[in-house]
Structures are given as C-alpha cells and as structure tokens.
Amino acid sequence: MAVKATSAPPGGLTPKQKKRKDTWKLMKQNYQLYFFLVPAVVFIVLFMYVPLYGLQIAFKNYRTGDGIWGSAWVGLKWFEKFFSTPRCWEIIRNTLTISVYSLVAGFPIPIILAIILNYVKNLKFKKFAQTVTYMPYFISTVVLVAMMTLFFSPTSGFVNTIIQAFGGEPIYFMGSSALFPHMYVWSGIWQSMGYSSIIYIAALSGVSPELHESAVIDGANILQRIWHIDIPTIMPTMIILLIMSCGNIMNVGYEKVYLMQHDLIIDVSEIISTYVYRVGLISNQFSFSTAIGLMNNLINFTILVAANKISNKVFGSGLW
Incomplete structure (x- = not known):
C-alpha cells in the first residue's frame, strides 16, 4: 500500500517551533519590560530558593560548630521524635482547630x-465605611493584643463593665481555654476583613451595569441580583483565594498566638509555629525544629495540590 507523503509546514517549522520563535520575537521587541522582572526574580531566588539549601539539617544532627555539611546524617530521626512527643497530636489539633475555624x-x-459596600449609593458614606473597615488592618499585632487585654480585662475592661451592669459576673476572656479560639479568630476577622474585601470590590467593579439594569427591568430584587450576577462574577476570584487559603491551613500566625499565650491556656494555644519557636530558638534544637517546619510545609503543599485538583473538577478553574 502506497504511503501518502506529507507536505512540510510553511517555512519548514513545526507549529511548536513557530510558536517558540514568535515568543522570542515578542520578548525581543519588549525587552525593556522584562528588565522590570529582574529585581523580582533576584528577590525570589535569594530569599525563596537559596534558603532551601538549609533544609537538609532536618535530616542531620546539626551542630553549629560542624556546619551543615559537617553534621552527621540521622535520616528521619527528628520526624519520628516529633510524632512520638506526648503533645504532638494536641499541637496538630490546636493548629487545625484555629486554622479551619x-x-x-x-x-x-x-x-x-x-x-454591601458595592450597593451603597451615598459615596461619602461609602468612603467613610471603607476607611473605617480598612484601618484596623494597619494596627500592629502587639497593639491589637494589648487592646484585647485592656478591653476584656475582668477588673477594668469595658466589656466586663457592661456584663456587670446587667447583673452578670465578670469573665476572664483572655484566660479561658474555651474562649481562646473565639478571641483569636474574631479579633483577626475584625482586623483583616476590610483589607481582604479590596480584591472583591475590585472584581465587582468589573460587573457590567447593563446586567443590573436588565435584571431590574425583569423585576429582580437586590438578593436575586447578588446571587445571579455578582456572585458568578467574583466566583473565579473566590476560588483562587480559597485554594490559596487552603494551602496555608497549617500556617497559623505565630506572633499573635504567642502574645496571647500563657500558662492558663497553653493546652489550647500551643500550635506548631509556637512549638517550633520554643524548641528551635529557645532550646537550640535546630534540626528538630526544621524537621517540624518541613513537615508542616509538605502538608500545606499536599492540601494545596488537592484543593486545586478538586476545584478544577468541580468548578472548572484553579491556580493551574
């Protein structure tokens, strides 16, 4: 049987080669723009990739005098030590409780x-509301915890003053194990909700006014317009941010927990990041703390990949 000869592509290049050639041509034409990427690339390489060299101490008995290369290999010793620690699962549980909450x-x-801000018609009030909700984000963590300590003090805090005015007993909010997760989470929400809403406000600004006008003509109320116009518009943004949040589910802010932490609530406030601080910087167990941090990041990476895969299957979009 005769084999039909195939003609060569125009210019003698395959589609893949042609695409690569066009890409290089485009880069040469806009080389000035790529120079702006150089500082970002250098920053990422120096502060994100170069430090990965030090991860090997998680598998070594690291001693500062011997250096990284001179320290002896111990394999998975430090990982086994962490999982055999009596408080291991308590620390993981506390981390997941606060993070998932x-x-x-x-x-x-x-x-x-x-x-809500998108539907506010009065521009002056809208700007005022935006400013009021953004401002807490710029309060330092130390000041925020100090404010909480003063406001919720059982002796002089205005919250307990109000409770006593209604005949109740003062509550030691900052010393209650049951209240610690709520204090941590809701103070964080109050501080960050305004700043976190910026990206959604920007996404909502891209909604065509004609869609809302058509919906109003068809008799749609505000809730229907939100559900059928606004939510679908910002859904891709919501998915991306949710995936990224899932990828950080094991990373609970160290500073705030450490400032709120004391002996009365140590059973619910000891999380991975504070534990790493204690064993790493205070006890100088560098290999042990590095192993815990590496395990923590591997879990985050696994959750990130799984969340992205689920998102691609369910919603048809993801980070990649």
Missing part, C-alpha cells in the same frame, strides 16, 4: 462586606 468564619465575611 479562621477559614470557615473569616472567608465569607470580606465577600459579604464587599457586596
């Missing part, structure tokens, strides 16, 4: 705030 309670609130 923060995600479930905190993720929808900036979206709701952005939608």
Whole structure:
C-alpha cells in the first residue's frame, strides 16, 4: 500500500517551533519590560530558593560548630521524635482547630462586606465605611493584643463593665481555654476583613451595569441580583483565594498566638509555629525544629495540590 507523503509546514517549522520563535520575537521587541522582572526574580531566588539549601539539617544532627555539611546524617530521626512527643497530636489539633475555624468564619465575611459596600449609593458614606473597615488592618499585632487585654480585662475592661451592669459576673476572656479560639479568630476577622474585601470590590467593579439594569427591568430584587450576577462574577476570584487559603491551613500566625499565650491556656494555644519557636530558638534544637517546619510545609503543599485538583473538577478553574 502506497504511503501518502506529507507536505512540510510553511517555512519548514513545526507549529511548536513557530510558536517558540514568535515568543522570542515578542520578548525581543519588549525587552525593556522584562528588565522590570529582574529585581523580582533576584528577590525570589535569594530569599525563596537559596534558603532551601538549609533544609537538609532536618535530616542531620546539626551542630553549629560542624556546619551543615559537617553534621552527621540521622535520616528521619527528628520526624519520628516529633510524632512520638506526648503533645504532638494536641499541637496538630490546636493548629487545625484555629486554622479551619479562621477559614470557615473569616472567608465569607470580606465577600459579604464587599457586596454591601458595592450597593451603597451615598459615596461619602461609602468612603467613610471603607476607611473605617480598612484601618484596623494597619494596627500592629502587639497593639491589637494589648487592646484585647485592656478591653476584656475582668477588673477594668469595658466589656466586663457592661456584663456587670446587667447583673452578670465578670469573665476572664483572655484566660479561658474555651474562649481562646473565639478571641483569636474574631479579633483577626475584625482586623483583616476590610483589607481582604479590596480584591472583591475590585472584581465587582468589573460587573457590567447593563446586567443590573436588565435584571431590574425583569423585576429582580437586590438578593436575586447578588446571587445571579455578582456572585458568578467574583466566583473565579473566590476560588483562587480559597485554594490559596487552603494551602496555608497549617500556617497559623505565630506572633499573635504567642502574645496571647500563657500558662492558663497553653493546652489550647500551643500550635506548631509556637512549638517550633520554643524548641528551635529557645532550646537550640535546630534540626528538630526544621524537621517540624518541613513537615508542616509538605502538608500545606499536599492540601494545596488537592484543593486545586478538586476545584478544577468541580468548578472548572484553579491556580493551574
């Protein structure tokens, strides 16, 4: 049987080669723009990739005198030590409790705030509301915890003063194990919701006014317009931010927890990041703390990949 000869592509290049050639041509034409990427690339390489060299101490018995290369290999010794620690699962449970609680309670609130602000017609009030909700984000963590300590003090805090005015007993909010997760999560939501809503406000600004005009003509109320116009518009943004939040589910802010932490609530406030601080910087167990941090990041990476895969299957979009 005769084989039909195939003609060569125009210019003698395959589609893949032609695409590569066009890409290089485009880069040469706009080379000035790529120079702006150089500082960012250098920053990422120096501060994100070069430090990965030090991760090998998680598998070594690191001693500062011997250096990284001179320290002896111990394999998975430090990982086994962590999982055999009596408080291991308590620390993991505390981390997941605070992180999942923060995600479930905190993720929808900036979206709701952005939608509310989007429907405010009075521009002066809208700007005032935006400023009021943004400002807490710029309060330092130390000041925020100090404010909480003063406001919720059982002796002089105005919250307990109000409780006593209604005949109740003062509550030691900052010393209650049961209240610690709520204090941490809701103070964080109050501080960050305005700043987190900016990206949703920007996404909502891209909604065509004609869609809302058509919906109003068809008799749609505000809730129907939000559900059928606004939510679908910002859905890709919501998905991306949710995936990124899932990828940080094991990373609970160290500074705020450490400032709120004391002996009365150590059973619920000891999380991975504070534990790493204690064993790494205070006890100088560098290999042990590095192993815990590496394990933590591997879990985050696994959750990120899984969340992205689920998102691609369910919603048809993801980070990649």
